[in-house]
Amino acid sequence: MFRNQYDTDVTTWSPAGRLFQVEYAMEAVKQGSAAIGIRSKTHVVLASVNKANSELSSHQKKIFKVDDHIGIAIAGLTADGRVLSRYLRSECINHSFTYESPLPVGRLVVQLADKAQVCTQRSWKRPYGVGLLVAGLDESGAHLYYNCPSGNYFEYQAFAIGSRSQAAKTYLECKFETFMSSSKEDLIRDVLFAIKETLQGDKLTSSICTVSVVGVGEPFHIMDQKTIQELIESFEIKEGEAADHGVVPDRTPEAAPMDI
């Protein structure tokens, strides 16, 4: 993307019909560390890669609980993400108060998208620099949505955002047809493998990632580090066996499991 004379204002169109400020905001999402979501008929799993500025600091919080039945993972400007999660929580609790009933995730996502769109049409505002993976339940089952800074939103079976997310997407593209009928454990396993794809060389441990689950009969919660570490270890053993059967396709890096 090159600097040009049409990219100063969000309210300026380019001759090609593009809003460069909005596109630059979407670039910010790509710079953030990865976040991945997968859903089945009854569960949605979100995972994020924890980036810490230095060894001395703690890592940024990227997964937020919005309500018992909705959670989000963000990538990009985490400050914008924090503000938006406050808005989402507020909308959910207002709905619960008035109607004694959980806000359907599809409606929350539309409200969020409309809020993001406003920032693309005011000269005194800027678009939010954060992409959100919204995982939630409503009457029709489990849903995973991706909300863009542009104000667009899409529903996904599985998706990855942030840096090196293409590697995760490639992994997910092979397996997505099986996700709808997957069990919760399979979803967690697949999301951990997808996270591993984005690490490209670094070892996958529970300190480097966060995993959260929401499902039918299971309120949104972030899984604790110890359980994640145990799962990683048990999956790595299985992956050693599975690689022999070619379950994991050849596009993934050919490092022996225990060497990563």
Place this chain on the structure above:
Amino acid sequence: MSLIASTPANNSLLSSGMESERTLYPYVTGTSVIGIKYKDGILMAADMGGSYGSTLRYKSVERLKSIGKHSLLGASGEISDFQEILRYLDELILYDNMWDDGNSLGPKEVHNYLTRVMYNRRNKFNPLWNSLVLGGVKNGQKYLGMVSMIGVHFEDNHVATGFGNHLARPILRDEWHENMSFEDAVKLLEKCMRVLLYRDRSAINKLQIAKITEEEVTISQPYSLKTFWGYSAFQNPTKGAEGSW
């Protein structure tokens, strides 16, 4: 009720006659509504009378209305406030439908919305002078609740407003049971309505029964109950108290 006739000297605190207007008394009122759960859903009954004080002025007032796909609302109390509530709910259902996303407001949501509206108005000392019965079925779940004009709300298997609380609910407590058939439930409601007809002076003998199930809402055409006045004690009513009339 603004003090149109008052002189400027009296309301010096309130400029240009802008007295706050709020409901002080009801004018045209409906009497009891009864609602019960039965096997397939909810049944509600209400008569069609609108009293203007002690005069039975309006005799074709529909006090049972369907709300959206899943709910039925019955109201007693001020009829104009009931019409206002129907306008609020109309807007609510309209916006709900405009989402066009497969989600819809069920009876529980409508009941809670009404509770918030009634309680909010009560807090502003400008109540909607109604007692509301809200019933419905969604996804196989039956729901029956009540909201009063001060925002008191609860759910139960059988509810009634006004005189119905005193005359109908004792009958319902004895004779209601789970999974009543439609015919049995109608008989029970008619029994309660008959007692109300005999004993509530604002009741008239023209009622509607409304049914809501998972599939549909039906509100019956108005009809009358058979009454019996041939009791021997009515032949010579002053027998036990000579001189009275």
